[in-house]
Amino acid sequence: MTVKSIRRAYHVIRTALHYGLDDLLPPKLTPWYFKLLRYCFFWLRNQHKDKVGGERLKLAMQELGPVYIKFGQMLSTRRDLLSDEWAEELAMLQDRVPPFDSAIARESIEKELNAPIERYFNDFDDTPLASASISQVHTATLKSNGAAVVLKVLRPDVEKKVHADLLLMSQAADFLERLLGANNRLRPAEVVEDYRTTIEGELNLKLEALNAIKLRNNFIDSNALYIPYMYEELCFTRLIVMERIDGIPVSDKVALEAQGTNLKLLAERGVELFFTQVFRDNFFHADMHPGNVFVSREHPNDPFYIGLDCGIMGTLTDEDKRYLAENFLAFFNRDYRRIAQLYIESGWVSADTDVGAFEQAVKVVCEPMFNKPLDEISFGHVLLELFRTARRFDMVVQPQLVLLEKTLLYIEGLGRQLYPQLDLWQTAKPFLEQWMAEQVGPKAMAAKVKQQLPYWAEHLPELPELIYDNLKIGRDLSKNQNKLLDRYLKHQQKAHKSNYLLITSAILVICGTILLNQDATLWPSYGSIGIGITLWVLGWRSRPKNRKI
Template structure:
């Protein structure tokens, strides 16, 4: 550990203690090691007595800076780990930081382009359009076409800062895990590993550009989602150039109402977009918070979404998609047994789980949800409660499902903010039922055959030879199997004969011994013992010698 890392570690620890986060753990549950650390740092006092624990954590994250702000935002989605009041406080964290010097921005852009900005762009604005913890956005126009564009550039040395903070977070997570024990609910090592994968994906703007192009192509003819055009030849690991868009932030409800936007249609399209991305394309935007979503100003009676920031994308394998759809459908059909079966079949819980106990636990959690109207039931909270319940039965953590849950919560929150009466089930059920029918019905079989037809047609000329080879091999195999069977039958017959003679010999031996002990006439005893000896010799000699087949 470097000196800088030690200093940063002390700064983090001091901040946490200044906000009294050690008091978030009940006194009777605080390990002795944590009390010892607090005692050794006796001069650091809680400066916010009486404040709610969730608010303490939010303010501490803000004080620690951009990397921790994004960490807090990610934590706000892990409601399987945090209580709702903690998660709601962290959800209020805003990723807004002061812009860095425009001269540094110019230098970073020209270093990636390996050319002066003026040679490719006109009207470059030194005042950034937006500034966040990882990147900064400037506007300009393309010199070649005059089209309005935005240039997204990483902050100077942001990679080193993030990697240093990640190293410290990992060390802190290991220490916290040791303090709280391996069975603790927070699971800090897993949470930090999840965050590491997320934030490192945002550090490569070339990857983000590829994601945006793929998502744009998936919805190229859609009237529900628009992804700005990306100038791929001007994109690099630390620079991304894309079309400038002019929309209304999705959180600005007043502006949307003022232009007469059909909010009900917009909310329903948001739900459809989520399920289309997950189930049709298997490629979904996993960072759909309000800052990344705008609404078109054109034709407000037929509105569409504009999606930005494709740094974090998710996908599911075919099995997970089917299991997820089955869980949601089974929930609304109140088929709790099927939910338990899906969790076991998928491997989301261990195979030794008590199915009946798991089913009853699911029913106890889900059944009360039906006391309210369907349009008030949250898909995201259904998954959340199911994962919480499954945690009691040693659920196997699925990172891709955490992304799904987070994205679904975002979509539902946005949808109901736009149109509070949104009935997600009415919107999603037909989509899920149709998708499931396509996966398991005749249409699914037809699609699989059609998908494999090119491969099969290539092998068709080889089919006669393959059939002949297999029949020849089968004949040889059957012949060898018949020989083995004949040898086995012969072996069993010999064994049966030998056992019969030996058992008879043993019986006569017992009879002869009894007659001999009675001290009567000896000749019957002698006959019995003699015959027993002959039978034993015959039985022993008739035993099969070869016991291998």
């Protein structure tokens, strides 16, 4: 421990005591050394008795600086952990920090470029366009083609500060974990680990640039989302350069209305975008707060979103996606047993969970939602309630699902804010239905077969040998057995050989037919069908003639 980290630890403890955060722990979880600490710092203690717990936590985090502010913002999205009042209080934390000296910004930029700014840029503006806790944004124009760009550069020493604060946070979380016991639902260590992954991702701007390039390519032909062009050759870990955009902040409804933006279309496109990113591309922007989303100024009748800051992206496994889609469909069918089973099948809750009790708990939270008309039901809210319930059954936190739930809640909130009559179910249904159809329809089967063809191509030649080896073992075993057993084995050998040929022929014919339907090149399809038919004839001829042994 360095002197600096001891001083920081003291600052954190003093702030916590000042806002009476220790009082928020249940009395039975207050060990003697806590009491001693309170006694030693009695003059500092709880000067904000009049304020509620959430507000006290918010003020303390505000005072502790950027890393804690970002942590508070992240906590505010964990509505599966916090009550709505606490979450709303923490969501008010503002990540506004004074800009750092432009001379330092210049120095950092030149260090990354390994050249003076003037070699690549004209009109570099020393006054930053925006300044946040992790980075600062400056405008300039590219010397090579005069394009308007922005330079995003990390704050000096931000990595060191983040890591020092993260270390303290994880120590505090481990300590709390011990106080609360193994079966606590708050899981502070897990929450801090989650935060570490997020914030460490934000410290690597190159990663943000690569995410933006991928997302831009996914939506290159889209009329719903635009991602600014990244100048990849000028992107590094501590500096990225991208096209400068000119849009209206999505939260500025007055400006959007003033230019006659089609808000209904815009709201629907938001929901469409979310489902396309999740279900089509499996790559979604997971930090869609208002500062990162803008709306195009041109063609207000055909508006599109402009997305910035791709530092936090989410992906789901194919299984997670399927369970998720099935969860929604089971919810709309009011099939609560299926929901409970899905949580167990997916491994989100442990296999020994009492299905009946879980089903009941799900029913209690979901059933009242149907008191509203179907089009008013929020998918994000459904997920949130399901996760809250599942946590009571010790759901293992799935960070990717929490990201998804948080993004969904935000997109739906945004959609409703832009166009209060937005019919979420009608907008989302085609995506879910199409995706489910693709999962079980002939297309999905063809895709699976295509995916597995290399495996079969590799292992099919080994099959006869494997079967032969198996039979040989059987034969060796039977050498000393009686004749009947010998005859039986011979019969089985023939049957096995014939079955193998018949099954292989069926696989080849099915594959060939599916490939033919998929407009694939003709020769592999016909070849596969031809070989299939030949094997079928061989298999049929080699089957055992006598049914009796």
